[in-house]
Amino acid sequence: MLYDVIVVGGGHAGSEAVASAANMGAQTLLITMNLQTIGQMSCNPAVGGIAKGQIVREIDALGGYMARVTDLTAIQFKMLNKSKGPAMWSPRAQSDRMRFAECWREQLEQMPNVSFFQDMVQEVLIENGKCVGVKTGIGTTFRAKCIVLTNGTFLNGVIHIGEKQFAGGRSGESNSKGITKCLEQNGFISGRMKTGTPPRVDGRSLDFSKMILQNGDKNPKKFSFSETTTPLKVQKPCYLSHTNMLTHEYLKEGFERSPMFNGSIKSIGPRYCPSIEDKINRFTDRESHQIFSEPEGWNTAEIYVNGFSTSLPADIQEKALKTIPGFENVRFFRPGYAIEYDYFPPTQLKHNLETKLVENLFFAGQINGTTGYEEADAQGLMAGINATLKAQEREPFVLERDQGYIGVLIDDLITKGTEEPYRMFTSRAEYRMLLRQDNADQRLMPLAHKLGILNDKAMAVLEKKVSRYKELISYFEKTSVLPKDINPVLKKVKSSPVAQSDKLFKFLSRPSVRAKDMINVTPVKSFIQKGKYTDEEIEQLEIKVKYSGYIEKEKRNALRLKELSNIKIPKAFNYSNIMSLSFEAREKLSKIRPNTLLQASLISGVSPSDVSVLLVYIGR
Structure with a gap:
């Protein structure tokens, strides 16, 4: 059978790639080494967080499944950064780890276009510069129009625990061999990266009374925009404790035996998620x-x-952990470990995640040098969409930087590359006021509908929601309020009183005035009650009123940059002949081959003067 899309690997990137391809009508085959670990949470049992939560909501708006699976398996929900502006609000949820993987498999098995096969893929079949299929360890060959590789940490993976090293792609699972060699033989450049995970311990051996209780939100929300999931009614708490100087002394005792310090680990780990020994050392x-x-x-x-990621010897891990309040009698389920694995620098990809060297071959997830479930899942979604579009002979789907964090993620990888595990932060997005978690549906659902991922019913729900936001905003723009009605509110929030009537919009624009303060003001109360507006809709009103100036400014900036994105660079453009470009710019532009002047301007090492030179040579 000739498949439309074959996805290799059943982790977060692979699962989402399969789902997006199947929902677009592609006959899709998932090949994974173990069907029991589809959607496995290899590290922490949580989804979302700073910037990552925004990505998950974007995945959901584009028809992905991560948000839904998280809602269905969550045990706690928190909206982080609520003390800051709405651009920084980030949802995060703890999940039931076993149920999360089970739920992912259930979702995939309900899709009629999905087939499964359990084996290790050892070879990618390439004919005349095109990928045509894969070959597994037992010699079975599968052919497809497009292939998506989502191999996670399995490519030649090596696990480190102190002086001990052994092959593995994850604790208790073998690594994957053959693909790296096959790709290198076809001209690809590979590298090595490192990540790690903390020990897992027996909660029955901990004394939580010595720790600080960390509850979820009092009125929790949820990740998915879909009406098929609901917020949690009961939540499970987390607990906070701290290391101390004795902990640090015991950890230092193991430094000579640490693979991080004795030279066993040569690759670079995630800068923003360091191991406990790295924290103590730095x-x-x-x-x-x-x-x-x-x-x-x-x-x-x-x-x-969480916070105790380590590759120190198991006896040192246990000795140090027992010095932490609440962990005095801790029993281990398994020690923490570090893992080194192969990746392929993402500058070898196009913006649709198809490789430049081989047609019809797509990469997604940690194979591209990223870290984190959310970053991997987003790439899997986009690779699955674009592999399907390629199989259906349709135009690629690429998100711009002002359209989503996913656009920022992929653009950063393709134009800048990465020499350490890439993690998303809000600071990476220059349009983060536009790319809030609360408006991901408004930004991206129309695009998903156009692609055929979302149905008309989902769009109708969105259109009704947007219509209600506009009703609220319009009412506040047109309706005036008397001083006697608004001054009590202004006094309460220590804002200057007024002597004459003015529009509701103007009063809500004041920094100290909140929408909830105005709900019981005479002209507002009857309107809110009549329309039965939800807390979410009122929150949207406040965001749009208070931050309208900032939002419009970012939109104008984005439009200016769009002018650069409209200037295409010819595919065969010869940078090496332009001596007025800096040497670094010539080298990086020749390697990355950007499609537009905007992409060129975002490459590290390409200066504004280099962009001006390109403008001249392109004839603009």
């Missing part, structure tokens, strides 16, 4: 570090020790 002035106890599910005693 921040010598710190007397303590936060340690979170996160439950792995509703009905399990297993605890994830």
Whole structure:
């Protein structure tokens, strides 16, 4: 059988790639080494967080499944950064780890276009510069119009625990061999990266009374925009503790045996998620570090020790952990470990995640040098969409930087590359006021509908929602309020009183005035009650009123940059002949081959003067 799309790997990127391809009508085959670990949470049992939560909501708006699976398996929900502006609000949820993987498999098995096969893919079949299929370890060959590789940490993976090293792609699972060699033989450049994970411990051996309770939100929301999921009614708590100087002394005892310090690990790990030994070594002035106890599910005693990622010897891990309040009698389920694996620098890809060297071959996830479930899942979604579009002979789907964090993620990878595991932050997005988590549906659902991923019913729900936002805003723009009605509110929030009537919009624009303060004001109360507006709709009103100036400014900036995105660079453009370009610019432009002047301007090492030179040579 000739498949439309074959996805290799059943992790977060692979699962989402399969789902998006199948929902677009592609006959899709998932090949994975173990069908029991589809959608496995290899590290922490949580989804979302700073910037990552925005990505998950964008995945959902584009028809992806991560948000829905998270809602269906969540045990706690928090909206982070609520004390800051709405551009920084980021949803995060703890999930039931076993149920999360089970739910992902259930979702995929319900899709009629999805087939499964359990084996290790050892060879990518390439004919005349095009990828045509794969060959597995037992010699079975599968052919397809497009192939998506989502191999995670499995490519020649090596696990480190102190002096011990052994092959593996994840604890208790073998690594994957053959693909790296096959790709290198076809001209691809590979590298090595490192990541790590903390020990898992028995919650029955911990004394939570010595720790600080960390509850979820009092009125939790949810990730998915879909009406098929609901917010949590009951939540499970996490707990916070801290290391101390004795902990640090015991950890230092193991430094000579640490693969991070004795040269066993040569690759670079994630800068923003360092191991505990790296924290102790780099921040010598710190007397303590936060340690979170996160439950792995509703009905399990297993605890994830967040903040204690390590590759130190197991005896050192246990000795140090027992010095932390609440962990004095800790029993291990398994020690923490580091893992090194192969990746392929993402500058070898096009913006649709298809490789430049081989047609019909797509990469997604940690194979591209990223870290984190959310970053991987987003790439899987986009690779699955674009592999299907290629198989259907349709135009690629690429998000711009002002359209989504997913656009920022992929553009950063393709134009800048990465030499350390890439993690998304709000600071990476220059349009983060436009790219809020609350408006992901308004930004991206129309695009998903056009692609054929979302149905008319979902669009009708969105259109009704947007219509209600506009009703509220219009009412506040047109309706005036008397001083006697608004002054009590202004006095309460310590804002200057007024002597004459003015529009509701103007009063809500004041920094100290909140929408909830105005709900009971005479002209507002009857309108809100009549329309039965939800808390979410009122929150949207406040965001749009208070931040309208900032939003419009970002939109204008985005339009200016769009002018550069409209200037195409010829595919055969010869940068090496332009001596007025800096040497670094010539080298990087020749390697990355950007499609537009905007992409060229975002490449690290390409200066504004280099862009001006290109403008001249392109004839603009």
